[in-house]
Structures are given as structure tokens and as C-alpha cells.
Amino acid sequence: MFLFFHLILIAGGYKIITGTVFDAISREPLPMVNIVVKGTEMGTVTDNDGYYSIILPDTLKKAKLVCSMMGYKKVEREIFFFGKDYVEENITMSITTLKLQGILVSAKRKKFRESATITPASLSTEDMLILPSFQEGDLMRTLEALPGITKASDYSTDIAIRGGSPDQNLVLLDDIPLLKPFHLSGVFSTFNVNAIKNIELYKSGIPAEYDVSLSSVLDIKTKGVDRDIKGLTGVLSLGLLSAGATIGSPVPFLNTNFLFTFRRTYLDKIIPDVMPYYFYDGYLHVESDITENWTAVLSGFKSKDFLDIRDEDNEEIQIIELDWDNNVVGLNLFHSGDNESLLHFSSGFSKHEFHFGFMDTIFVTKGVIDISTLGVDYTHVFREHKLKFGLTDEYRPFKYDISSNMGINYEYKDIWSNKAMCFLGDEFSPVRNLLFSGGVALTHYYSESTEFDQNKGSFFRSYRLSAKYFLNEIKALTISLGNYHQYEVPLIPGESEIGGLSLPFYYLIPLGGEYSPEEAHHFNLGYEGWLNESFYFSLEGYYRIYNRLYKMSEDTEIDNENADDYYRTMFDERGGDAYGIDFLFKKEIGKLRGWLSYTFLKSKVKSGDEYYPPIWDRTHNLYLILFSTIPKEWEIGVQFVFSTGNPFTTSQGRYRYRRAGTPYDNDNAIWWMELKGEKNAFRLPYYLRLDISATKPFYFGNNELDLKLSLYNVLNRKNVWFYYYDYDEEPPVKETFNMLPIVPSVEFVYRF
Amino acid sequence: MKHNLIFVLFLFYLLFVSCESVTETSFEHEYVIDLVLRPRMKFQKAYVDSTYRLEVTIPEGFKGISDAEIFAIDEEQDTFEFSESDTIGLYYSADSLWVKYCKQYIIQLNVEGYQVEEEVTVPDSLFIYSPSDGDTISLDDPEIVYWNNCEGSFNNMYAVRVFFEGELDSFYTSLLTQDTSLDVFSAKYLFPKADTFYTVAVMAMDENCFKSDIYFDYDQLDEDFAMGVIGAIVLDTIEIWVTE
Numbered sequence: 002m003f004l005f006f007h008l009i010l011i012a013g014g015y016k017i018i019t020g021t022v023f024d025a026i027s028r029e030p031l032p033m034v035n036i037v038v039k040g041t042e043m044g045t046v047t048d049n050d051g052y053y054s055i056i057l058p059d060t061l062k063k064a065k066l067v068c069s070m071m072g073y074k075k076v077e078r079e080i081f082f083f084g085k086d087y088v089e090e091n092i093t094m095s096i097t098t099l100k101l102q103g104i105l106v107s108a109k110r111k112k113f114r115e116s117a118t119i120t121p122a123s124l125s126t127e128d129m130l131i132l133p134s135f136q137e138g139d140l141m142r143t144l145e146a147l148p149g150i151t152k153a154s155d156y157s158t159d160i161a162i163r164g165g166s167p168d169q170n171l172v173l174l175d176d177i178p179l180l181k182p183f184h185l186s187g188v189f190s191t192f193n194v195n196a197i198k199n200i201e202l203y204k205s206g207i208p209a210e211y212d213v214s215l216s217s218v219l220d221i222k223t224k225g226v227d228r229d230i231k232g233l234t235g236v237l238s239l240g241l242l243s244a245g246a247t248i249g250s251p252v253p254f255l256n257t258n259f260l261f262t263f264r265r266t267y268l269d270k271i272i273p274d275v276m277p278y279y280f281y282d283g284y285l286h287v288e289s290d291i292t293e294n295w296t297a298v299l300s301g302f303k304s305k306d307f308l309d310i311r312d313e314d315n316e317e318i319q320i321i322e323l324d325w326d327n328n329v330v331g332l333n334l335f336h337s338g339d340n341e342s343l344l345h346f347s348s349g350f351s352k353h354e355f356h357f358g359f360m361d362t363i364f365v366t367k368g369v370i371d372i373s374t375l376g377v378d379y380t381h382v383f384r385e386h387k388l389k390f391g392l393t394d395e396y397r398p399f400k401y402d403i404s405s406n407m408g409i410n411y412e413y414k415d416i417w418s419n420k421a422m423c424f425l426g427d428e429f430s431p432v433r434n435l436l437f438s439g440g441v442a443l444t445h446y447y448s449e450s451t452e453f454d455q456n457k458g459s460f461f462r463s464y465r466l467s468a469k470y471f472l473n474e475i476k477a478l479t480i481s482l483g484n485y486h487q488y489e490v491p492l493i494p495g496e497s498e499i500g501g502l503s504l505p506f507y508y509l510i511p512l513g514g515e516y517s518p519e520e521a522h523h524f525n526l527g528y529e530g531w532l533n534e535s536f537y538f539s540l541e542g543y544y545r546i547y548n549r550l551y552k553m554s555e556d557t558e559i560d561n562e563n564a565d566d567y568y569r570t571m572f573d574e575r576g577g578d579a580y581g582i583d584f585l586f587k588k589e590i591g592k593l594r595g596w597l598s599y600t601f602l603k604s605k606v607k608s609g610d611e612y613y614p615p616i617w618d619r620t621h622n623l624y625l626i627l628f629s630t631i632p633k634e635w636e637i638g639v640q641f642v643f644s645t646g647n648p649f650t651t652s653q654g655r656y657r658y659r660r661a662g663t664p665y666d667n668d669n670a671i672w673w674m675e676l677k678g679e680k681n682a683f684r685l686p687y688y689l690r691l692d693i694s695a696t697k698p699f700y701f702g703n704n705e706l707d708l709k710l711s712l713y714n715v716l717n718r719k720n721v722w723f724y725y726y727d728y729d730e731e732p733p734v735k736e737t738f739n740m741l742p743i744v745p746s747v748e749f750v751y752r753f
Numbered sequence: 754m755k756h757n758l759i760f761v762l763f764l765f766y767l768l769f770v771s772c773e774s775v776t777e778t779s780f781e782h783e784y785v786i787d788l789v790l791r792p793r794m795k796f797q798k799a800y801v802d803s804t805y806r807l808e809v810t811i812p813e814g815f816k817g818i819s820d821a822e823i824f825a826i827d828e829e830q831d832t833f834e835f836s837e838s839d840t841i842g843l844y845y846s847a848d849s850l851w852v853k854y855c856k857q858y859i860i861q862l863n864v865e866g867y868q869v870e871e872e873v874t875v876p877d878s879l880f881i882y883s884p885s886d887g888d889t890i891s892l893d894d895p896e897i898v899y900w901n902n903c904e905g906s907f908n909n910m911y912a913v914r915v916f917f918e919g920e921l922d923s924f925y926t927s928l929l930t931q932d933t934s935l936d937v938f939s940a941k942y943l944f945p946k947a948d949t950f951y952t953v954a955v956m957a958m959d960e961n962c963f964k965s966d967i968y969f970d971y972d973q974l975d976e977d978f979a980m981g982v983i984g985a986i987v988l989d990t991i992e993i994w995v996t997e
Contacts (some may be wrong), residue, residue, distance in 0.1 A: 661789040664990040
């Protein structure tokens with residue numbers, strides 16, 4: 002071929018452009034790509050090796066090639082000859098969003114047909130990347146836009162699901178539990194969008210094998226590398242908050258691929274005097290085909306927050322020191338047998354550590370919670386059945402130190418809990434158009450302490466029943482019910498939330514002694530399906546009853562001399578219920594995509610004879626999300642949020658508080674204190690927010706640079722977080738502390 | 754049409770169940786009483802005050818309620834009366850030597866027809882025996898503060914506080930301990946200025962005072978019409994010249 006072109010060139014009067022067209026992701030050559038020279042009728046089609054050549058008149062100094070193929074974005078490439086007669090130009094083409102959407106939709110429909118429960122809410126990485134963001138794409142902030150999810154404030158990514166408290170959500174990273182996955186006390190989540198493959202949120206019909214949380218399961222899987230990619234691939238990102246890198250590659254001779262993702266805030270390096278804080282997180286995903294049937298997946302995760310504020314005049318005086326770590330390592334082994342069986346071994350270790358110090362010695366606390374898991378499950382498909390059974394064991398030792406006001410020291414150590422579980426589930430179709438699913442789990446829970454009388458060992462049973470009736474190929478009715486247990490609860494003063502913030506210290510206490518595990522029952526009725534090729538909808542009503550909940554008792558006295566008495570007075574038993582409707586209407590395919598999500602929620606906590614809504618209870622929640630591609634390849638994202646205000650406890654009066662403990666004869670120190678009214682009896686004004694984003698790709702050879710601009714709370718609406726009174730005035734003036742104002746952000750993402 | 758009707762009815766249902774009865778801000782006036790017995794003080798003081806609506810303007814100088822009758826009765830049935838001072842709401846017992854360590858007292862208070870009665874036990878005496886009053890201590894070489902074991906202190910707790918000379922609000926917080934010693938001077942944040950006199954106070958409190966003073970729980974009276982604290986504190990102080 003080269004000789005042929007050489008002869009043409011020798012003959013004179015021609016210029017030649019040749020090259021190969023590749024798929025941007027897999028780097029595979031693309032055959033049948035249509036290439037034309039813009040403004041002429043000259044053109045060609047790539048051969049089976051993706052190769053093309055175009056012969057042009059000698060008079061041309063430059064040419065613009067236009068490459069097009071169904072399912073790929075059109076590419077235009079300007080070629081300058083600079084006096085040369087022969088130019089080689091390789092071109093990469095990216096798959097269109099439309100094609101990607103089609104793949105996702107067909108996967109979702111497959112799941113819809115195969116599962117007896119309503120399809121778990123899911124998010125694609127693309128959704129998270131395009132949606133308007135607060136500084137950076139954030140999994141937890143994007144999740145808020147799904148139905149059934151509420152929260153207490155903008156300052157936290159801690160979410161409440163269907164009225165349950167945030168601690169009732171089980172977060173799994175590659176099947177390993179992860180505690181408090183947040184940065185900056187919850188303002189950002191630790192989930193780097195570039196490291197995540199997919200997310201599923203189970204709000205109803207949660208499989209029996211997850212009988213360790215009352216409210217939901219958030220199942221997050223990390224991303225590997227497409228094995229068809231040739232060479233190194235990755236992403237470099239730079240935003241106002243952090244810089245990050247993702248590097249991955251297949252290792253063909255080991256039948257392995259790996260992906261490593263890391264990001265870190267950088268302002269502490271640029272302006273250390275102003276920014277005494279940093280965080281980082283990193284992921285590792287290694288996937289290896291050991292044999293034809295065996296696959297191993299090794300996952301690693303580490304995140305860290307560090308804050309060190311010191312007295313400006315005397316650096317030796319520490320004001321706040323915070324050190325907050327999460328470490329996860331997991332190994333999953335899969336053995337697949339001729340598409341009918343799957344054997345899965347899992348093992349993992351998760352460690353949550355914190356250290357928080359305030360004013361040197363006024364309050365110092367540290368804690369370590371380790372979670373070791375081991376499990377095996379086997380899935381077998383035969384006739385109309387999909388049978389799954391397994392065994393899991395989870396061991397959690399806990400250790401907390403609390404030192405308050407220099408002289409008060411508490412140690413909560415030598416305490417551990419163990420949950421050994423066996424489960425069995427089956428999914429089958431007894432008659433046409435009807436799919437049943439049932440599951441049972443038997444858990445042996447044991448907790449022990451050398452310090453407190455909390456030893457407890459008992460068996461707990463849980464069951465799950467679901468049914469789906471297919472009205473036709475694309476619509477179905479669902480029903481599901483089950484009972485749920487939770488064996489550890491957080492010890493937080495007041496409620497399981499402080500104004501919606503995630504505290505930097507997290508005392509998770511295993512229940513034992515007189516405390517039986519928390520228990521709830523769920524009942525769900527749903528209707529889901531597609532109106533046509535583009536529109537998906539789901540409507541699910543639910544009722545949850547909490548038979549047993551524990552919250553830190555307001556009468557707990559940390560100065561109790563007897564440790565057993567302290568443990569016995571640690572929690573108050575409560576109850577509660579929640580009911581509501583989740584509605585999702587989603588346009589999945591097309592240039593204009595997005596969804597409308599509506600949540601109706603009524604939840605109540607019962608404490609003695611008193612009923613009150615928890616602070617994350619928002620009766621009406623409406624989210625409207627729209628994405629669209631406009632000319633010049635700009636992708637526009639819009640998010641509109643409207644919800645009922647959160648409940649709050651109002652102040653109804655004031656009194657003078659005189660602090661007696663002074664050594665002087667003069668008047669006592671006086672402060673105004675407030676009298677609180679009925680708990681959470683009032684609501685803040687309605688919450689409203691509009692966010693917008695614009696993303697544009699720029700191409701550099703085979704690589705792509707995305708520029709993302711976002712505006713959070715474009716209307717700069719002053720959504721109220723809480724009220725307080727200014728006592729500089731008489732009578733005191735009611736003031737508001739607002740949630741996040743308008744916040745711009747810029748992010749650069751370079752893909753190679 | 755039928756489907757539309759169901760949908761409209763459903764919307765009405767949602768609106769109906771969304772309606773919530775909003776609890777009115779109920780405010781019921783309560784008396785606020787503060788009476789803490791302190792041995793070795795010149796005066797025993799009592800404050801009788803009230804709770805107020807947030808939106809009500811309180812005239813400057815209005816400190817409390819007058820015409821209250823306050824008595825303390827000791828174990829020998831001797832009665833000591835508190836008299837109203839020039840400041841409305843502030844009552845004094847001019848002869849204060851009747852407050853003794855380890856003694857019990859019944860406090861009776863009558864205000865506008867309401868009566869409050871509380872039993873108070875004064876903790877034992879408390880003395881700081883090291884360092885001595887007037888000593889100089891360097892923060893680079895801090896000395897430990899020692900005191901005696903004081904019977905009657907709630908949960909055997911001691912509160913240790915540091916004040917700039919005479920400044921009432923200068924302490925950040927109470928250091929708490931169940932020991933009879935504390936390395937106070939290693940808490941450098943309590944001594945932000947060098948070459949200054951600081952007052953170090955060690956206190957033992959009864960239960961009511963401890964909960965009011967440490968937990969800011971000012972509802973230590975078992976009455977619907979009154980809140981506040983009636984209790985006892987014993988303390989000792991030393992003045993220390995603090996250097997770098």
C-alpha cells in the first residue's frame with residue numbers, strides 16, 4: 002500500500018492523508034467509518050482494520066476531515082500539510098450518549114424482568130458527572146435527587162431514607178461495610194465519582210443477607226478497567242476543592258486489570274496559614290481472571306481528614322484537632338459455572354478511626370471500630386428457580402477513649418460483637434407473569450464486654466417476601482414485606498443527629514444486656530415500568546413500623562460512678578413509624594434527559610407518650626433534573642429542588658441563668674438561657690434551590706478535556722438551617738442561620 | 754376520565770394527610786430561684802426571678818421579683834432569714850456565719866403565694882495545700898495543684914477553674930476530676946497571658962449545684978411553677994503569678 006502511494010506521489014500532483022480510526026475507550030480499530038473532506042465530494046470508508054486513505058489535489062494547503070458512524074460522536078479534524086505531500090493522522094471516536102443510554106436501559110430492563118422487587122434506584126457515573134455539583138460531583142449529593150431520600154441540611158451529605166435515621170443505612174463498598182464515609186463532618190462524601198462503577202440503593206425488598214440495618218442498603222461497586230483497552234488509561238481532574246488522578250491499565254499477560262484513583266485537597270499547601278485542613282481518599286481495584294472460571298477482585302480504599310487549628314498568638318495552644326480515617330481492604334473470589342451457578346467467597350476488613358481534641362484537654366476523644374467480614378454464597382439457576390444461600394460472619398471490636406475537662410477519663414474497650422448469619426433465598430416464577438421471591442436469614446448475635454454487663458447471645462430471624470406481577474412486558478405491580486434488625490446504634494446526645502451535621506466522633510455501641518437489637522417491619526406496594534422506549538416510571542407506597550429503637554437517653558450521666566449503671570442508663574427505648582410514597586418519572590433516552598422525583602413522607606418517633614417528627618422529616622420533596630446537549634457540544638444540567646421545611650424545636654421563653662461557681666462576692670455571671678417548646682413541633686420555611694451546570698468537551702488528539710462549570714443555589718435563596726436569638730438587642734431579635742448560599746465551581750477533567 | 758378522577762382524589766388525599774396541626778407556642782410563666790449556700794462568704798445570696806416571653810421587653814435594671822420570703826432552717830431548728838436588698842429580686846442573709854460544713858439545711862421560700870422547700874447538705878471543707886497563695890509558677894515547669902478529700906461532693910467530683918484577677922467570666926470551662934490533684938498549669942489555654950496573676954479555684958458541689966453549674970441544667974426544683982437551683986458549694990482559691 003505504501004509503495005502504491007509512493008508511486009502516486011512520485012507521479013506528482015497529489016497529496017495523501019492516511020491513518021487509522023480507533024474507539025476512544027477500547028482503542029479497537031473502527032471499520033466502516035465514513036470520512037469525507039468537508040466542502041468537497043471526496044471521501045472514503047475505513048476498512049476492517051480501521052484504516053483509511055484519501056488522495057487530494059496538490060493545490061490544497063489544508064483539509065478538514067469529517068468522520069461519522071452510527072453510535073459515535075461526529076469528529077472533525079483539520080489537517081495542515083505544511084508543504085508535505087503525505088500526512089498520517091490517527092483519529093479516535095467516542096461512543097454517543099444515546100448509545101450508552103441504550104446499553105443502560107437494556108440492562109435496567111433485564112433487571113426489571115428478573116427481579117421480584119421494584120428495581121433499586123441506581124445512578125450512572127455520567128449522571129454524577131453532568132449533574133450540577135457543589136464543588137465536585139458527589140455520589141451522596143446526587144443520591145438526594147432520588148425519591149425516598151431526605152436530609153436535615155445542606156451542610157451534610159448524610160441522608161435519611163424513608164424516615165429512618167442516617168445510621169440505619171448500611172453502606173457497602175465492594176461488599177465491605179463502610180462507616181461514616183464523609184469528609185469535613187459530612188459536607189462532602191468520600192466517594193470519588195471516577196472510582197465508582199455503579200450504585201444501587203435498596204429501600205424496599207432488601208435481600209435477607211443484609212439483615213443488619215433498619216432502613217436501607219447502599220451498594221457501591223468500584224470500577225475496573227475495560228479489558229479491551231490497550232495501554233494506560235486515566236483521568237486527571239482539578240477543581241476548586243481538590244486535584245485527583247485515576248490511572249488504570251490491563252495487564253494482559255496476567256489476565257489482570259487495575260484502576261487506582263486518588264484525590265486530595267490542596268489549599269492547605271497553597272495557603273497554609275488560612276487553611277489548616279486537608280482530606281484525601283484513594284481507591285484501588287484489581288481484577289484478575291485466575292482461570293477460565295475463577296475471577297478475583299481485590300479492592301482497597303483509604304480516606305483521611307485532618308484539621309489542626311491553633312491559637313494565633315501561641316501555636317502551642319491547640320484549639321481543634323481532628324483526625325478521621327477510613328480504611329477498607331476486600332478480596333472477592335467468583336467461580337462461575339456455565340452460566341447456571343456462581344460461587345462467591347468474600348473477605349474484608351474495614352477500620353474507622355477518629356481522634357478529636359478541643360482546647361488541648363477540655364475534650365479529647367479517640368475511637369477505633371474494626372469490622373472483619375468473611376462470607377461465602379452460592380447462586381444456582383435451575384428450571385424457573387434462582388436459588389441463593391450463604392454464610393457470613395462479621396466481627397467488630399470497639400474501642401473508645403473520652404477525656405473531658407482534663408480529669409474525667411472514660412475508656413470503653415474490650416468490647417466486641419459478632420454476627421454469624423446463614424441465609425437462603427429463592428426467586429421463581431410459579432405461573433406466567435408472576436415472579437416470587439422469598440428469603441430467610443438466621444443471625445446469631447453475640448456481644449461481650451469486660452467492663453459493662455452487656456453480654457448477649459441470641460438468635461434472630463428475618464424474612465423477606467416479594468412478588469411481582471407483570472401486566473405486560475414493560476409494566477408490573479410489586480409487593481414486598483420483611484422484618485429488619487440492627488445490632489449497633491450510635492451514642493449521640495440529643496438525637497441521632499446534631500442539626501444534620503455528622504459529628505467527627507462516632508460512638509457506635511453494640512447492643513447487649515437488657516437492650517435487644519432494634520427491629521422494624523417494612524411493607525411496600527409498587528407499580529413500575531416504561532411508558533415507551535424513553536420514559537420509565539416507578540411509584541411505591543410504603544409503611545414502616547419501628548418496634549424498637551434506641552436513642553441516647555437525655556438522663557444519661559457520664560459521671561456515673563458505676564460503669565454498669567452508666568450502660569443501663571445509656572439508651573432510651575423508643576418506637577416509631579413512617580409511611581409515604583416515592584414517585585420517579587425518568588426520561589432515559591434522548592437529547593433531553595432527566596427525571597422528576599417526588600417523595601411524600603410522614604415519619605414519627607415515639608418517646609413515651611410523645612410523638613414527634615425527626616429533623617430529616619420533610620413531607621413533600623420534589624426534584625426536577627434535566628440534562629441536555631446544546632450546540633457546540635455543551636451539556637447543560639439543571640437541578641430544581643423544592644421541599645417542606647425541616648421540623649425544629651422552637652424557643653418559647655427565656656430566663657436568667659446565674660452561674661454559681663465563682664470565688665467572688667460580687668454578682669454572679671449571668672447569661673440568658675432559652676426555654677424550649679414541644680420537640681420538633683414547628684417547621685422551617687420551605688426549602689428551594691436551583692443549581693445549573695455546563696460541561697464542554699475539548700479534544701486533543703486522542704484525549705479529551707472536559708470543562709465543567711456549576712452554580713449551586715443560583716437563586717441564592719436563604720434556606721434556613723436554624724434560628725437563634727441576638728441578645729444584644731432588647732427584646733432579643735430572632736435571627737436565622739442559613740444553609741449554603743450561591744456557590745460557583747469550576748472543574749477540569751482530562752481523560753487519556 | 755376514571756383514571757383522572759382517581760388521580761385527583763389521590764392528590765386531595767395527599768393534601769389532606771399533609772396538613773398538620775401546628776402547636777401554638779405555649780408559654781407558662783415560672784419562678785426562677787437561685788440560692789446557693791457558701792460557707793466563709795460575707796453574704797448568703799438568693800435571687801428570685803421569673804421566666805419571660807422572648808418578645809417581651811424587660812426594662813433595664815429589672816432583675817427579679819420582690820416581696821419573697823426566704824428562710825433557712827438548720828439542724829438545730831434555728832431559722833435564718835434573707836432580706837430583700839436594694840436590687841429587686843436579690844435577697845441577702847447579712848449574718849452568714851450560720852452556714853457550716855457538713856450541715857443540713859431546709860430552705861423555705863414563699864413568693865406570691867407559692868412555696869418552695871428544699872433540703873441542702875453543705876459539703877465538707879476544702880483546702881488547697883499546694884501551691885501556696887502568692888506563689889510564682891512557670892508554664893514551662895508547671896506544678897500540680899493538690900487539695901484535701903472533701904466529703905459530700907457530688908460523685909466525688911471537683912471542678913477546677915482559672916480566672917484572671919477578679920474577672921468573673923474569664924474561665925473557659927470547668928476542669929473536672931475525681932482525684933484530689935490536677936496538673937492545671939499544663940492546660941496552657943487557661944493562661945493566655947504571661948506575667949499575670951491568676952486565681953485558681955477548686956470547688957465541691959452538691960448534686961443540684963453540680964447539675965446546674967456543670968450541665969447547665971437549671972431545672973433542679975421539683976416544682977411545676979418554679980425552676981432554678983437551691984444547693985451548696987464549698988471552694989478554696991489561690992492567687993498565682995504565672996510566668997512563661
